[in-house]
Amino acid sequence: MALNPKFNITTKINKALVEIERVRGFLDAVKLKDDWIADMQKKALILESHHSTHIEGTALSLEQAKSILEGKKIKGVNRDDEKELLNYKKAMDFLSMYLGKDDPVSEGIVRELHKILVKGVRGENEDPGNYRKIQNYVVHSRTREVVYTPPAPLDVPHLMREFTEWINKTEDVSPILVAGIAQFQFVHIHPFIDGNGRTARLLSTLILYKTGYDFKRLFTISEYYDKDRPAYYQAIQTVRKSNMDMTSWLEYFVDGLRSQMAEIQTKGEQLIKQDSQLQKIKKIGLNKRQEKAVKHLIIKGTLSVNEYQSVVSCIRRTAQRDLEELLEKKIVKIVAKSATDPTKHYVLL
Numbered sequence: 001m002a003l004n005p006k007f008n009i010t011t012k013i014n015k016a017l018v019e020i021e022r023v024r025g026f027l028d029a030v031k032l033k034d035d036w037i038a039d040m041q042k043k044a045l046i047l048e049s050h051h052s053t054h055i056e057g058t059a060l061s062l063e064q065a066k067s068i069l070e071g072k073k074i075k076g077v078n079r080d081d082e083k084e085l086l087n088y089k090k091a092m093d094f095l096s097m098y099l100g101k102d103d104p105v106s107e108g109i110v111r112e113l114h115k116i117l118v119k120g121v122r123g124e125n126e127d128p129g130n131y132r133k134i135q136n137y138v139v140h141s142r143t144r145e146v147v148y149t150p151p152a153p154l155d156v157p158h159l160m161r162e163f164t165e166w167i168n169k170t171e172d173v174s175p176i177l178v179a180g181i182a183q184f185q186f187v188h189i190h191p192f193i194d195g196n197g198r199t200a201r202l203l204s205t206l207i208l209y210k211t212g213y214d215f216k217r218l219f220t221i222s223e224y225y226d227k228d229r230p231a232y233y234q235a236i237q238t239v240r241k242s243n244m245d246m247t248s249w250l251e252y253f254v255d256g257l258r259s260q261m262a263e264i265q266t267k268g269e270q271l272i273k274q275d276s277q278l279q280k281i282k283k284i285g286l287n288k289r290q291e292k293a294v295k296h297l298i299i300k301g302t303l304s305v306n307e308y309q310s311v312v313s314c315i316r317r318t319a320q321r322d323l324e325e326l327l328e329k330k331i332v333k334i335v336a337k338s339a340t341d342p343t344k345h346y347v348l349l
Contacts (some may be wrong), residue, residue, distance in 0.1 A: 003166040005181045005244040016254040017174060023261035025218055036271045041217050045069070049088040052201050052222035055229060058084055083121045091116045091202055097211050098212065105170040105182075108161055110191075114203050118195045131156045131191045138190065148240065150190035159189045167207065175211035179204040180253035183208055184239055184246060201225075218264045224256040255320070274298045289314060290322050294331065294348070302335075302345045 015109035050065035058081040060068070067074050069089055091113055098109075115129035127133075129215055131153070138148040151159060163185055170178050190196045201222055208214060225232040237253035242248065274295075281294055289312040296311045297303050303311070308319040319346055326332045332346040 003162045004187070005185070006244055006252055007037075007177075007181070010251060013177075013247075013254050016251075016258040017176060019258050020064060020176060020254070020261050023265045024213065024215060026265055027218075030272065032269055032271055033275055036275065037216060038049075040267065040271070044056060044218050044220050045092055046088060046143075047220040047223050049085055049092065051220065051226035052198055053081070053084045053088050055226050055232070056084075056195075056197055058086060078100075078200050080121050084117075087117050087119060087121065088198065091164070091198075092205075095202060095206050095209055098206060099214055099217075100212060102344060103209060103210070104163055105210070107164050107205070107208065109206070110160070110164070110186075110199065110203060113206075114192050114195055114199050117198050117202075118192075127193065127212055128195075131160065132193045134193070136190060136193055149238070150188070156191045156332075158191060160191055163189065173291060175207060175213055176254060176257065179207040179213075180250050181246060183253065184208055184236060184249050187236060215261065215264060218267075219257065219260040221256055221260060281331055284331065286326075286331075287322070289318070290326060290336060293326075295320065296347050297332070302347050303332075304343055306344050 046066050046069050047062075049069060050060065050062050054060070054066075058078075060077060060081050064074050064077055065085055068077075074082070094113065094116055103109075111129040118128045133144050133153050135153060136150055137146045138150070139145060140147050157247055163182075167178060167182055175179075182201045186200040186203055187196055187240055192199065205221070209217075230250070235249050238248040277298055278291075278295055280290060286294065292312050293308055294305060296307075305316065306317050306322065308314075308323060309316055312319070312322075316321075323332070326346070327334070330349055333349050334344050335344070336342055
């Protein structure tokens with residue numbers, strides 16, 4: 001029996017879809033500098049990798065995740081957690097190859113995603129990239145109570161075949177809703193022993209990427225889920241409690257994406273103002289180091305001599321000379337960070 005998802009397009013869903021399309025239009029029309037976009041994409045990748053793995057139980061802080069993804073060695077962290085984070089980034093990089101491509105979403109792509117995710121970590125002994133051959137269960141993380149029993153392993157191959165066929169043949173449904181349905185349906189089938197939640201979120205992202213809804217790779221939907229995990233799990237469970245009607249789940253899914261889009265537009269508008277401010281300052285005449293430092297100041301608001309050295313990679317004497325010139329040109333002024341921290345900090349005038 002072919003997959004035939006049951007749902008209604010409610011006013012809430014329709015309104016969210018309209019707002020998402022509006023931000024999509026904004027991103028297509030707005031002219032943001034490549035380096036600004038690259039910086040935002042880097043931050044989004046860190047957030048998505050951190051929050052998606054955090055949902056599944058990694059204990060890394062966001063700051064630790066950022067350092068690890070920047071190639072730094074962090075002491076005292078669980079190496080499985082570290083590897084899962086790095087694997088998720090690799091999986092996101094894998095997805096990026098499919099931006100705007102018409103290639104079908106094949107079972108092979110899904111298997112490869114899963115293989116990347118669990119390589120060298122907890123799920124590696126569970127036959128990565130291959131469908132499960134045993135019955136698995138979804139249990140409550142705190143009570144260990146079984147909250148869902150997925151289909152029997154013998155049913156997985158044909159369920160996955162029907163599932164991917166549906167994704168590739170659906171033309172009369174918004175790609176956003178297809179992505180939401182796919183995320184739920186994958187979790188519902190639970191085709192692998194481990195890593196199903198991460199794979200489901202990546203598959204949803206893949207569908208958005210392929211259909212022109214990549215939003216410049218600036219959204220971090222897992223951040224929305226991780227901020228209120230009980231609501232995320234409840235939204236998934238609602239489908240099973242409603243005779244497999246996905247309406248409530250889709251309301252939750254599109255509202256999460258809508259909130260992400262609102263944040264992206266706000267950041268985009270801020271970047272436009274920041275770039276305008278930077279262009280005005282650059283007319284005064286700055287060297288490349290000073291331009292980089294001013295950009296940092298526009299975004300972060302404050303800068304010390306030590307931070308200047310780190311941001312532009314220079315010795316202390318050069319940093320002090322550059323900052324002195326910025327003072328003379330009345331681009332920055334000196335402030336104390338706080339009453340308890342007398343270190344000199346520089347802010348824009």
